């Protein structure tokens with residue numbers, strides 16, 4: 341089996357890959373990256389990931405980036421872990437479609453809450469950037485909530501997509517967004533939070549956060 345080194349930042353989108361690693365039950369060396377201190381821009385880190393982002397998974401020293409790719413790779417390497425559907429081409433594609441929506445749909449909208457000034461540097465633009473982000477985010481959350489109606493998990497049974505969805509709910513809570521319109525998403529998060537692998541990951545991220553601070 342490959343040697344894994346996993347670079348993540350506590351609370352960041354890397355949580356999606358972190359949960360997938362833990363759910364797969366593989367051994368890996370965890371490497372916290374302090375984003376606020378700019379460790380992702382250190383030359384040694386940029387040499388591994390020129391994008392200056394987490395997550396980054398080293399597979400026998402070879403860098404693999406992007407949650408979608410890392411999760412898909414782990415799902416293929418450890419099919420028994422059930423991270424994604426594996427024996428039905430359409431079900432696999434539907435799962436990838438959701439992972440892509442997380443990465444390219446939900447994430448970029450939520451990034452605007454974390455750094456509104458990076459999206460518009462006109463004076464006094466922050467409130468407007470946040471207002472538009474809130475509207476776009478509510479649309480995304482409504483789509484996810486509707487997909488979850490009558491289901492325990494977004495694909496029916498637990499998959500790595502559910503772990504990814506946890507990231508955005510936590511971010512929304514951090515930014516104190518009104519989440520009352522999304523009861524199915526709230527119920528999903530409760531189920532995901534009960535998973536032992538998720539609890540272990542959150543404990544590791546909390547520990548890493550304390551060490552960084």
Ligand SMILES: N[C@@H](CCC(=O)N[C@@H](CS)C(=O)NCC(=O)O)C(=O)O
Pocket residue numbers: 349352353354375380392393394395405406407408443
């Ligand atoms: N599409 C990428 C997004 C990666 C990303 O944006 N990571 C953020 C944390 S959520 C990051 O490392 N930001 C550091 C920075 O921009 O300086 C993925 O899903 O892996």
